[in-house]
Amino acid sequence: MSSSQPIRVLNVAEKPSVAKAVATILSRGQLHTREGRSRYNKIFEFNYTVRNQQCQMLVTSVTGHLMEIDFEDRYRKWHSCDPVDLYHAQIKKFVPEDKLDIKRTLEEEARWCQWLVLWLDCDREGENIAYEVVEVCSAVNSRLNIWRARFSALIERDIHEAVQNLARPNKFLAEAVDARQEIDLRIGASFTRFQTMLLRDAFVLDFAGEERNMILSYGPCQFPTLGFIVERYWEIQAHEPEEFWMINCSHTSEEGTAKFGWMRGHMFDYTCAVIIYEMCVQEPIATVTKVRDQQKNKYPPHPLNTIELEKRASRYFRMSSEHTMKVAEELYMSGFISYPRTETDGFSERTDLRAIVQEQRGHPTWGMYAQQLLDPGVGLWRNPVSGGHDDKAHPPIHPTKFSAGESGWSQDHRRLYELVVRHFLACVSQPAIGAETTVEIDIAGEQFSASGRVIIAKNYLDVYPYESWGGSMIPKYSFGEQFTPTALTLDSGVTRPPPLLSESDLLSCMDKAGIGTDATMHDHIKKLLDRFYATKDANTHFSPTNLGEALVMGYDDMGYELWKPYLRSQMENDMREVSVGRKSKSQVLDSCLQQMKACFLDARVNKAKLLEGMGIFFDRSSRRGGDEQQVGGGVVGPCGICHESDMVLKRKPDGNFMVGCSGYPQCRNVVWLPGSISEATVTTQVCNSCTPGPFLRIQFKFRSIEIPPNYNANHLGCVGGCDETLKELIEICGTGSRNPPANIPGLVKIIIPVSAARGRGGHTSSSTSAQRGSTRQGVCTHCRQTSHSSNDCPSQVSRSQSVPPQRRNTQNGETSIACSTCGTMCGLRTANTETNRGRKFYSCQSRVCKFFVYAKLFLSADMGCYVCFMDIFQKTGHTWLSFKIIGSKKRRGNKKSNLRWEDSMGNNSGGSGANNSSSRSTSNPRSNPRGRGGHGRSGGRRGQSTTDTTFVSATGDPVSRRCFNCGDPSHFANVCPNR
DNA sequence: GCAAGGTC
Incomplete structure (x- = not known):
């Protein structure tokens, strides 16, 4: 089928670089470029034939999402509505100011086109942007024939195939993103307004400069990220150092020294460790039970994607992920590296990898290595192994232009470009090869092992100095060989807490839990720093601030896992269901928002937990309090001071109740109520005693554990002055702001x-x-x-x-x-x-x-x-x-191993065991029983002063025959009656 | 003034 008039086709890509690449490939370089309304988004024109139809192609682009969502204007102001209303408030989708130029270009070009071909990235977000483009273009031209081009890489074959096999856009994918956007906005805005208004003015937060403008944001990505930091911090705080014990053995010969480690690792039970050690010392001859020689390979890394780039730049150069992405973006914009926001960590088979290597041959530092890679005689080349991730849109990050360093580059530009090049050269290289020897020995039934490694060929390690592969030689041993250790020591150690999370660790946690995308993870991390929720030290380790810890503690106390990754994971699952059509967008929106609204309301009821959490770290503010300070209540009676306003029952943010004049601040009449009140409700019963009235009685509920037992927890009281019980409880319990945490579970x-x-x-x-x-x-x-x-x-x-x-x-x-x-x-x-x-x-x-x-x-x-x-x-x-x-409480280690001494040592306790051991020790020609004093370590660190028992190396001092537990020479410790 | 997701 053909027609005399060419079809006018508007092609729209997600970003200018893709528009240019698509146009260049389809036109084979024969194209005309003209300006659009937006200075970044050019229009490329050329002719092309799609399935025998002559087409006049126009290729232009957007820059990511064309539209945003936000609440209708009447909900935009923070005081315009109750934050809970944001779960139902109307939302509008619109093109923001800075994207209007792009919108105009699309409108102008779409008017005179017959086809619209969408070249957005082939992921959920891309599909959603596609529909944004459709909305804008269809509004000016309803007759447009709308097509979707699906491609997996910006290479000739894929692009030509995509345009010859145009499909229709997928509404399900786009709707999944619509749902995600709406949920994020409603949850984020409601919780952010709630906690900011509740806490900002209630506490002295002087670290933030202008407190009035401070925002205590909540977001479904930023909070789980904070959660990772706090959780590790708590783990460190909870760590209880525990002493453990281990036996080490070393053996030196003319060939060198081998250090043998105890195959039990270590023991927390000192008694066990000492008894086993004693046993080894008595029979110190080591017998070689296994010698294993094998070749070990250390493989080069997978091709580089965004998260790996951020993690490695953080580990190798201590660059923040945010800065790394900024520098990478600049290198990409100036053409030196490929697109830096990619999940893909495997190259397409069709990528000409050798051409990329070839470009680097002239580099003064790694040029020689690149040459060797290309020389088949050297045998250094190896096709890269994929890490199994593919975003179907971008290749792994690789160099796209040779540079020996540009004059305008900072040190970080140089380092990052070098990392990208070296990483690329490494992943097309052979693995490093080493020869590893493992030797296992037996001393008195205890197993020890040592290993040594010799690197035979460094291969990729030659061009990748960021990784090392240590190795040391050990002497040669043969099966069955016997020797006496040069040293046999009982050493102690102490368990240490895990380190604070590094930026690389944090990125791994986020990646694993699906928090954020490769393009946004660094933003979430930066947001935590900007919001004063966390700090980062010089070694890129993160600690929560008091503010971050207090917020997490508050939500944790409520029993909500809003700071854990599960909420986001659940949302991601729902999105997946929508994107494949198994659930509808409205179904997911309804259930998720209903659930979150209930959670929000519950959090508000339990806001005292947040206040308690904050109260641990911060002083109360003397300011009047935030927008959330006074909630609930009801009129109790007329104010006896100003005679103009009413006295109203209110609950303060700290959970305490008060009855204050509604004419505040002009009138400051107030009755502070006991801190032990958990509930207070104004009834319709009028007090007959108090004047001038009428005064309505209040039904109080006290926390019974906080009041003396002879007081009733339920009390119908009056604040007009007649209620003696209430006065007593005010005196007993007090009304101050620094009340103890409520009697809550936990x-x-x-x-x-x-x-x-x-x-x-x-x-x-x-x-x-x-x-x-x-x-x-x-x-x-x-x-x-x-x-x-x-x-x-x-x-x-x-x-x-x-x-x-x-x-x-x-x-x-x-x-x-x-x-x-x-x-x-x-x-x-x-x-x-x-x-x-x-x-x-x-x-x-x-x-x-x-x-x-x-x-x-x-x-x-x-x-x-x-x-x-x-x-x-x-x-x-x-x-x-x-x-x-x-x-x-978790208790580590201390395996109840089958200790042989329970049998053998028990039977041998007493003189005969001592004689056996002594004769072996002195008959060994390589031992020097008394001539090398001090070499052996005392095993009696804990009990030495009371037991008079010492344990020494086989080459060293004498072994006491007494029970180390009670000092009695008639038995060994394992059968000590006093143990 | 709030989220997270695109990208310049």
Whole structure:
């Protein structure tokens, strides 16, 4: 089929570079270029034949998304609506100001075209952009025949095939992105407004400069990224250093030294380790049980994609991912490297790799290597192995133009270009080859191994100096050979916490959890720094700031995993379902937004948790408070001070209630209510006593554990002045802003009755009759009985069954606490261990019990869990200690191995074993029993002073025959009756 | 003033 009139075809690509590449390939370089409305997006013109039809081709581009979404204007202002309304607010899709030029170009060109061919990237976002282009073009030309070109690489064959096999765009793919955009916007905007308005003005956040403009953003990508950082930080904080023990063996001969490692690794049980060590020392002859020689290859990396580029630039040059992408973008724009935003880590078979190598032959540093690669005689070439990722749009990052360094390049430009070139040359090279020898020996039934490596051919390592492959020689051994170790030592070590996350680690976490895309991951990381949620040190390690930790802690306390990656993963799954047509866009939107709205409302109800989290790290602000400060409530009665406005029940951000004049700030009349109130509702019952009225009564609900037991948790009260019970509870419980965390799941309260109540501030002097009774007249604070003191109150014992009653020590005016386990007083001390040096902690002074709590540090108590010490405070005449349980205690290692000594050593205990060992030791011609004193390590680090037992190397000092546990020479430790 | 996703 052919026609005399050529078809006018408007081709639109996702970016200018693709438009140019497509036009150049299709026109074979015979094209005319003209300007469009946008200076970046040129228009290329040429003639082409599509399936025998003459076409007049116009190729132009957009720059990514042409449109944005946002709320309708009436919802744009933060105070225009309740943030929860953002789950239903109308959303508009529009072309933003900076894209109007591109829109005009499309409109002008589409008017006189018959076909529209969409050359957007072949992924979900590309398909969505395709529909944005369709919307703009169809609006001016409804007769357009709309086609989609699908290509997997910008190479001739693919592009020609794509244009000869045009398809229709896929609505499902585009709708998946629509859903993603809408969900991100609604969740992000609602939570951001909520937490910013709640927290910004409630606390002193002076690190951020102008606090008023500070935004505490929430985003479904940025929060899980923060979550990774906080989680690692908590893991480090919770780490409890544990001492472990290992046996090391070395053997030196004329050929060199071999260091043999214990194949058990290490043991946490000192007793076991010492007994095994003792056994080895008694029979120190080593027998070679295995010699294995094999060739080992170290393979070059896969071709480079964006995430690997960012990770390697961070590891090798400590460049931030954001800076790396900026430099890579510049190198790409000036033509030196290929498109830097790619997931692909394998080259297409059709790529002319040798041509790329050929270009690098003239480089003064790696040119020679490039030449060798191309020489078949050298045999250095190897086709690159794919890493298995393919975005179907871009090749792996590779050099596209030779440069020995440009004058305008910074050091980072040079380093990044060099990395791209060296990486490319490496991945078309042979692996490094090494010869590895592994030797295993047996000493008294214990296995040890050593290995050595010799590099035979460095191959790709010659051009890739960023990686090394260490190797050392060991002496030659043969199977069955016996020797006496030169040294056999029992060494100790201490477990260390994992390191803080590096930028490379963080990118890996995000990649694995599907947080962000290769083009946006660095943006999410940067956002955490910009929002003061995290900091990065010189070694690219991330720590959460107090703000970041407080936010995560707050949401964690609520029981929501908004800071974990699962929410995003779930969304990604839903998007996938939409993109293949298994679920509809509206179905996913409805269910996801409904779920998130419920979560949002619940978070708002539980906002006290966020405030508590923030309260741990920040001081309260003296400002009037944020937009969220006063919520709920109802009119209680007329204001008796200004006589103009009403007194209204309100709840403050810290969760406490107040009744204040609605004429504030002109009128400052206020009644502060007890901090122990969990709920308060204005009823319709009018108080008959208070004037001038009418005053409505308020139904209060108190947290029973925070009020004395003889008070009713449900109280119908009045704030007009007649309610004595309310007055008493105000005095007992106080109304201050720094109340303890509420009695919520996850918090353990340890009740520490005081012998001499020391209330907060002025409350002691104006204490209620109940308090006075307990402190001066010997009446129990809890139940007001005189038969016992508050220390022994049965009501308290039954209430805190898991924690015995404690005492408070007021010595030196310091608040001490009693151990929750054994009752002994705990003293405040300063830690001196490597990881916790300088931290204050409470420790049981009994030296038997292991109760200890670090101030704001997680440690294990005998409760068998990690706890976070939150606060010590006084309330209702008691000292309270609140903790948060943050996880169950994990104990590492200490495998219950089948220790042979249980049998053999037990039978051999006593004199005969000693004689055997002694004779072997001295009969060994290579040993020098007493002449090399000091070489052996004392194994009795823990028990040496009390057991008088020393353990030494086979070449060194004598071995004591006494039990190291109790010092008795009649038996060995494994059968010690005192153990 | 808010998200995340394109790209210059």
